[in-house]
Amino acid sequence: MRMKLTAAAAIALTALPLAASADGEVNIYSYRQAYLLEPLLNAFEKDTGIKANVVFAKQGLAERLEREGRNSPADVVMTVDISRLNELVERDLVQGIQNDVLEENIPENLRQPDGKWFGLTTRARLIYTSKERVKEGEITTYEQLADDKWDNRICTRSGKHPYNIALISSMISHHGEAETEAWLKGVKDNLARKPQGGDRDQIKAIAEGVCDVAIGNSYYYGNMLQDESQRPAAEAVRLVFPNADGRGTHINVSGIALTKSAPNRDNAIKLMEFLSSPEAQGIYATANTEYPANPHIKPTGLVAEWGPVHPDSLSLQEIADNRNAAVKLVDRVDYDGE
């Protein structure tokens, strides 16, 4: 027994409580890969001397935050999708802030009215088509994805992925549940293979001749063009900004929220201000080919080449509200099934 106590003591010594409120630090819970944030956080540290610590996870951060309660070390949560921002608000895990810098830098439609979250970048959900096998203008809307014409010619990632869920939510807003279900069934019937992989894999699939049409986010295409080994695949596809002549292209947002418990509140707000600043917004646009939320930043390079986006004016809140309906719809249709 004594042996076990010794072991327990040894383990207890390895429990290193976090210096949650050390001077000059800020703690981030992130749904976004740490390496994607690195250039931004390095720039932040250079400007302010504040060191940013990141915990990345694919899921469960809201849950973790809730359990940790007022002792949570997290100052901010960063997400890549509107629904997760909304979840934080609904679980009452974040605090609203009134901040002139943020309100100046982030347009009203990209932030929560009470300042409970702020969008940092937007990304358009696009249709990729094969330059070889699909003529320009042959498909221009999300609705057409269900046409018989594309039978056995479409590839997408899992219907359950937040990016697709948000798109389906927006379809529900525009067409109602019944019509959206019929549409999704139609898209499923047109799939060339079981939904799999990520957005880049869909671009590769077109290049390989597995399918002719796919759905994916704008910046994946940009990132592939910047990567030596993936460029040929990206060059085989054409970007289509769906519904550009109608209601506009579906966009989603990546954003940041200040936690209720933030132990380094001032540093966290500095970070939020920095991420909305021209400098950081420029990094987002060039390094990850996303659309900056800050309207004063002109897209450069690739993003500029794609031309202006006509975004769907649907409110992000409504997309978040339809999320559950969208998920259940994907289940009913068995979109990801064989």
Next chain:
Amino acid sequence: MSEAATSVDPGLTPPLLAKRTSRRWLFSAILTTAIVALPVLSVIFLAFFPEENIWPHLMDTTLPRYLVTTLKLMTGVGAITLVIGLASAWAVTMCEFPGRKFFEWAMLLPFAVPAYVIAYVYTSLLDYAGPVQGALRDWFGWTSAADYWFPEIRSLEGATLMLGLVLYPYVYLLARAAFLEQSPSLFAVSRSLGHSALSTFFKVVLPIARPAVAVGLSLVLMETLNDFGTVDFFAVQTLTAGLFDTWMNLGNIGGAAQIATTMLIFVVILVTLERYSRRRQQQYAGRDNRDPIRRFTMSFPRQLVCVAVCALPVIFGFVIPGVTLGVYAWEYFDDSWNPAFIRNTFNSLFLSGTAALTTLLIGVTLAYSRRLHDTRGMQVLMRLSSLGYAMPGAVLAIGVIMPMAGFDNWLDTLMRNTFNVSTGLLLSGSAFAIVYAYTVRFLAVSAGSVESALQKITPSMDMASRSLGNSPGKTLVKVHLPMLRGTLVTAALVVFVDCMKELPATLILRPFNFETLATYVYQFASDERLYHSALPALIIVLAGILPIILMSRSISNSRSMT
């Protein structure tokens, strides 16, 4: 509890101890079990009080699908691992063929490769752009995917194969240990009575090895049930995939916990079946453990078969993925080699080592308590404590965070009110939380194997030692542990390698700025950047190899080989 403690199960032995000391063992077993069962219970608690009742939706749409797919996957993986594990264990233990000594330990190599890594590797090799299909296209002059048919690796069959290739060592390891511990005289007797080698294998060898093989197989099935990395990557809709889906996409932890509880039922069935197969099976190895095993000498074609049986799983489960990772790691070396990488390596080794020792201590305590006290209550405790293994890592992590955060917040409030000092998050958000989760999750490995090894030691040993005035504790240290050495080393190392590979719980529980190799690999691989994850993945694999060699040695040394 104390009443239960006095009613002795007729199955095993007369009570081996006086009342006073027995209480201590019993108490420590109960305490241990409580610590282990806590996260499991908190998840079950969540399941009964969900925020939104999602059962109707699940039942109507996805649950039947998840169930069927899970059963198919488990059946397939179980069959593959049994065939590979038993055939190779038998070959290296009982047959003489070139390379036998090498294969003794080489069979374990795929153990070092995480299932999700092997899935990434084979996907990159076998997909359209990969070298295999590329060569075929060149050869036949095909130009696009529309020109020919090629099997789809991202499928149920693909996942079955991937999991089978990296999980068969469980069966191999335990089967081989059992074959080695077997008395050669049994085999000789059966042969002298006119049975062929094959018939002896099925009539004598396998029944004796069954308890160990059952443990191995149940571990395989639990691992299969728990896998998320592979089924997620291949879009195979198992219960675990559904659980993550309910949690991540519906944001419904209660619904996820309900699915987790469904999975627990699976596990209870597994554990029950495994126990049932061991029912009333008491073999006590005689004192002839010193006898050398006499291996068969065989004709050349038969030797070739032996080589093939052993070589193929190693080639597909280890060599090909290893070489592929090596090539990628070489090409992307400059990108991947940095100080963070060294730090993460140490983190992984440290956490896994601590967890391995902890599970061993608790496993021995539990198994020995049960030996002293084989009561209904003790059996229930034993079974309860091994349930953690069935909990999907991510859900277990939530189960760990809940009670820990509760304790931290309670202590913090208490200290603030009493001494005006804040203790903050003492346990959650520290390395302790991860070690705790690992311990809960892998206790079944050590407790199960220690228990099945203990059952082979005749109670007369205990009685002899006790009648010479040794306490139960002393008897354990002086008599049992030396006899169990091989099993203990094996169990600790199996847990170690498992922890090195563990992903979901580590992701959720790890403190700030704290990465393990597995989380590091995952960051890149899940983002479709396999090349960058090759080096850390390779290190996980290499770290896993060293214990494998030691493990194999310790088994071989557990009896003198000639």
